[in-house]
Amino acid sequence: MKKGVIAGLIGVVVIFCVGENSFADMQSITVFCGSANKPPMEEIAAKFKQDKNVEVNMIFGGSGTLLSQIELSKKGEIYLPGSPDYIIIAERKKQIIENSDQIVAYLVPAIITPAGNPANVKGLEDLARPGVRVGIGNPETVCLGLYGIEILETNNFLEPVLKNVVTFGGSCSKTANLAALNKVDAILGWRVFHYWNTERMDFVAINPKQIPRISYIPISIPKYTKNINLSKAFIEYTLSPIGQAIYKKYGYLSKLEDAKAFAPQASVGGEYTLPDKYFEIIKDLWKNK
Structure with a gap:
């Protein structure tokens, strides 16, 4: 009889402890994060978990793919795309809380090459050189791709460079890896990619007059958040000195004036729509393959 009572008490204690841990484990957030943020955000997420027990x-x-996932799954506490283009789209689709977005850091376009720049790429014109293998983020789903196409269109390099594109990256990190793994001679990327892996990637500055627009990383709250206080806490942590120091460590620019130093005449943020000419060129290229 005593054994039965003791066993019962142990069972109650176990259930209570498991229940208590389960309740603690319920504190969680889902962050839909554009790959342009991957290195710093992985570190910030780990520190946030350690400091806040969340x-x-x-x-x-890719920012566009993530927005579609939010829309379909109807979940998420944070949406962190790689550019404001997708915040504008998210607001248009009413997928984020209005005016919840804040600026985390600024991004400057650059040409990224494998270490040592084996193809001797020195500027945009070299991306159109016969035989140069070029990589670009998929402009239909990746913010980086939009900026790349905008740069090429603005400087009348759209058709000749697209002829040299051997692959479209599915996200910023996948596009950066094309250069890091020597799969291409150059990509149109963000300057910060070089600092992700300085041993494997170099960057070539684009002529400031050829950069029509610089980007910034916005952090926002999806309308489906199950805990808006945790959403706000994560944003506050990301924008705190702790979060900003992590972004700075990976080469991101926290001040607008620092970003504008690389392209003084460039506009900041806004939205770019792919031109019909892009689709026409892509269609013709596929026909000829």
Whole structure:
């Protein structure tokens, strides 16, 4: 009889402890994070979990793909695309809380090459040189791709460079890896990619007059958040000296004036729409393959 009572008490204690831990484990957030943020955000998420005892479920990908996932899954505490283009789209689709977005850091376009720049790429004109293998983020789903196409169109390099594109990256990190793994001679990327892996990637500055627009990383709250206080806490942590120091460590620019130093005449933020000419060129290229 005593054994039965003791066993019962142990069972109650176990159930209570498991229940208590389960309740603690319920504190979690899901962050839909554009891959342009991957290195710093992985570190920030780990520190946030350690400091706040909150599980952070990171989902990385192209900004457009992530927005579609939010829309379909109807979940998420944070949406962190790689450019304001997708915040504008998210607001248009009513997928984020209005005016919840804040600026985390600034991004400057650059040409990224494998270490040593084996193809001797010195500027945009070299991306159109016969035989040069070029990589670009998929402009239909990746913010980086939009900026790349905008730069090429603005400087009348759209058709000749697209002829040299051997692959479109599915996210910023996948596009950066094309250069890091020597799969291409150059990509149109963000200057910060070089600092992700300085041993494997170099960057070539684009002529400031050829950069029509610089980007910034916005952080926002999806309308589906199950805990808006945790959403706000994560944003506050990201924008705190702790979060900003991590972004700075990976070469991101926290001040607008620092970003504008690389392209003084460039506009900041806004939205770019792919031109019909892009689709016409792509269609013709596919026909001729």
